[in-house]
Amino acid sequence: MRAGAYPAFALTAFQSRLAYRNQVWASAFGELVISFAFIAIWTAAFAGQVVVDGATLPEMITYVMIAGLLYWNTDRLINDVGEAVRTGDITIFLLKPLSYPASLLATHFGHYVFDQLVVTLPVLLIVGFSVGLLPPASLFHALMALPFWALSWLMLFTLGTLCGLLAFWLLTAFALEWFLKGIMALASGAIVPLWFMPGWLSGILGYLPFAWVSYYPTAIYLGKLDPPAAFLYFGIGLAWLAALGGFLAWLWSRARHRLIVQGG
Amino acid sequence: MAAIISADGVGKTFRQLKRQSGLAGGLRSLFSRTYTEIRAVSGITFAIEPGEAVGYLGPNGAGKSTMIKMMTGILTPSAGALSVLGREPHANRMRNAREIGVVFGQRSQLWWDLPVRDSFALNRHIYDIPAARFADNLAFLTEMLDMGAYLDRPVRQLSLGQRMRAEIALALLHDPKIIFLDEPTIGLDVVAKDAVRKFLARVNRERGTTIILTTHDLVDIEEICPRLIMVDDGKLLFDGELTRLRADLGSRRRLTLEFATDPGPLPLATATLNRDEGAAKHYLLEDEAISLIDVLNEVGRGHGLKDVKLEEPDIEEVIRTFYQNKSRLAGASS
Numbered sequence: 001m002r003a004g005a006y007p008a009f010a011l012t013a014f015q016s017r018l019a020y021r022n023q024v025w026a027s028a029f030g031e032l033v034i035s036f037a038f039i040a041i042w043t044a045a046f047a048g049q050v051v052v053d054g055a056t057l058p059e060m061i062t063y064v065m066i067a068g069l070l071y072w073n074t075d076r077l078i079n080d081v082g083e084a085v086r087t088g089d090i091t092i093f094l095l096k097p098l099s100y101p102a103s104l105l106a107t108h109f110g111h112y113v114f115d116q117l118v119v120t121l122p123v124l125l126i127v128g129f130s131v132g133l134l135p136p137a138s139l140f141h142a143l144m145a146l147p148f149w150a151l152s153w154l155m156l157f158t159l160g161t162l163c164g165l166l167a168f169w170l171l172t173a174f175a176l177e178w179f180l181k182g183i184m185a186l187a188s189g190a191i192v193p194l195w196f197m198p199g200w201l202s203g204i205l206g207y208l209p210f211a212w213v214s215y216y217p218t219a220i221y222l223g224k225l226d227p228p229a230a231f232l233y234f235g236i237g238l239a240w241l242a243a244l245g246g247f248l249a250w251l252w253s254r255a256r257h258r259l260i261v262q263g264g
Numbered sequence: 265m266a267a268i269i270s271a272d273g274v275g276k277t278f279r280q281l282k283r284q285s286g287l288a289g290g291l292r293s294l295f296s297r298t299y300t301e302i303r304a305v306s307g308i309t310f311a312i313e314p315g316e317a318v319g320y321l322g323p324n325g326a327g328k329s330t331m332i333k334m335m336t337g338i339l340t341p342s343a344g345a346l347s348v349l350g351r352e353p354h355a356n357r358m359r360n361a362r363e364i365g366v367v368f369g370q371r372s373q374l375w376w377d378l379p380v381r382d383s384f385a386l387n388r389h390i391y392d393i394p395a396a397r398f399a400d401n402l403a404f405l406t407e408m409l410d411m412g413a414y415l416d417r418p419v420r421q422l423s424l425g426q427r428m429r430a431e432i433a434l435a436l437l438h439d440p441k442i443i444f445l446d447e448p449t450i451g452l453d454v455v456a457k458d459a460v461r462k463f464l465a466r467v468n469r470e471r472g473t474t475i476i477l478t479t480h481d482l483v484d485i486e487e488i489c490p491r492l493i494m495v496d497d498g499k500l501l502f503d504g505e506l507t508r509l510r511a512d513l514g515s516r517r518r519l520t521l522e523f524a525t526d527p528g529p530l531p532l533a534t535a536t537l538n539r540d541e542g543a544a545k546h547y548l549l550e551d552e553a554i555s556l557i558d559v560l561n562e563v564g565r566g567h568g569l570k571d572v573k574l575e576e577p578d579i580e581e582v583i584r585t586f587y588q589n590k591s592r593l594a595g596a597s598s
Contacts, residue, residue, distance in 0.1 A: 005386075008389035094357065
């Protein structure tokens with residue numbers, strides 16, 4: 001198969017989302033309400049103080065907006081994989097001359113781009129013009145935030161797919177999904193940055209892969225990490241991605257083996 | 265000509281975890297697991313030539329789908345040798361997948377939210393179909409399957425019959441050498457079934473596409489497949505022409521005679537009494553040569569015969585008869 005089929009998957013997924021116009025409006029509106037709720041909470045928490053734990057209020061507002069943007073909703077991904085496993089539809093992918101994980105990656109990249117363009121970007125623009133957002137701390141931090149962004153999405157994709165694929169053995173992705181959500185809410189830094197947490201907790205969470213989803217990319221954007229630290233943490237993040245990706249590949253080969261030997 | 269598919273003693277055994285009942289059993293199974301072996305397919309041997317249309321027939325749980333999965337490369341045989349287009353299908357899954365088309369009656373391969381046309385376009389990329397070839401095939405399939413009216417409608421808005429036609433078109437866009445259809449007419453109404461059958465027969469005739477089709481429905485076989493492979497309990501029961509099966513079996517037709525009032529016992533020489541409900545009597549016609557007229561002549565006048573119903577044997581009946589006659593057929597089917 002030509003590699004050209006994978007972009008076609010992304011495009012097809014993107015198109016399929018356009019079919020539900022009301023869903024688009026509803027998610028964008030919901031996202032906007034949540035954003036203003038977070039802004040209100042942080043404004044109240046600062047209660048007139050200029051700096052809390054080394055962060056200013058405009059920094060915090062920018063933080064929650066960007067961290068929230070990065071914390072992409074993996075429900076659809078986990079559900080897709082879990083359903084394909086549960087109903088046995090996964091065999092359909094094996095009937096085609098393509099790699100299932102690769103076509104999954106392409107498909108959900110299409111969904112991701114759709115979510116960012118149609119839901120997140122308008123919300124960012126509205127908040128940017130009404131409340132105001134900070135620009136990246138420096139040119140270095142702006143450029144560095146881009147690979148961190150890519151790493152963040154790949155990390156989310158890998159975690160979500162792992163979660164869905166485990167349904168092969170546990171028969172339901174539902175419980176795992178809740179577990180992942182709980183962990184992510186705390187450990188990704190999407191809601192509260194790690195620098196506000198007690199030292200021992202941020203020490204642990206700072207080395208778990210979840211922190212690369214929201215915390216590190218946003219911290220880079222705001223200039224909270226100097227260049228050597230930025231490269232160091234990018235390296236650690238890559239190592240985590242490689243480890244989780246390896247685990248995913250292993251799990252998928254086990255699942256495939258089980259499918260073709262046991263018939264699912 | 266070399267066989268396009270050949271199976272030589274193919275078998276498939278599944279290992280199934282034995283679930284123990286009760287809490288104690290559940291706890292025990294955490295430590296020691298016992299398995300039961302299930303033979304889904306055993307010792308199947310056949311050869312299919314290019315351009316053939318073969319019906320793969322059997323009751324539920326006969327191992328039809330397992331065999332289809334092995335031939336399409338998504339299940340490994342546990343015994344015997346299987347070759348599709350000169351390759352072992354599971355060891356060459358990707359290459360095999362390029363040259364076959366598969367339709368599952370109960371699973372959809374179309375994108376639910378998108379117009380049918382978009383799923384077709386995605387397949388063009390997956391199978392790397394040249395643009396001109398794709399356009400030709402799309403035009404041919406659209407016309408043959410009468411899809412023009414709904415090509416631009418989202419799949420979720422289609423009727424089952426329309427969707428099934430689209431599924432079949434999707435599986436044929438890349439000019440597969442073999443098309444496997446697992447119960448393609450399941451759940452369709454009479455008109456839709458007829459359209460699907462006529463189309464498949466034509467594709468087989470005009471394009472020389474080899475067709476392997478599993479079904480419960482004998483009419484599917486009659487209209488599409490000159491050749492029939494019958495399985496039950498994982499084993500091959502019959503391989504040959506449908507007409508020969510009927511002739512060999514002397515397939516038993518069912519005859520119901522309804523009388524105005526119970527005429528009392530009514531034994532006949534031309535038909536065997538199967539069940540007597542008084543006013544309604546059920547017979548089996550064992551001999552193909554005996555016609556309804558013969559039976560009615562024997563019954564004669566005077567019993568107040570009200571209604572007569574003659575039924576062709578359905579698949580279950582054929583298989584039941586088959587079991588009873590297996591010893592007699594052992595020589596004929598080899």
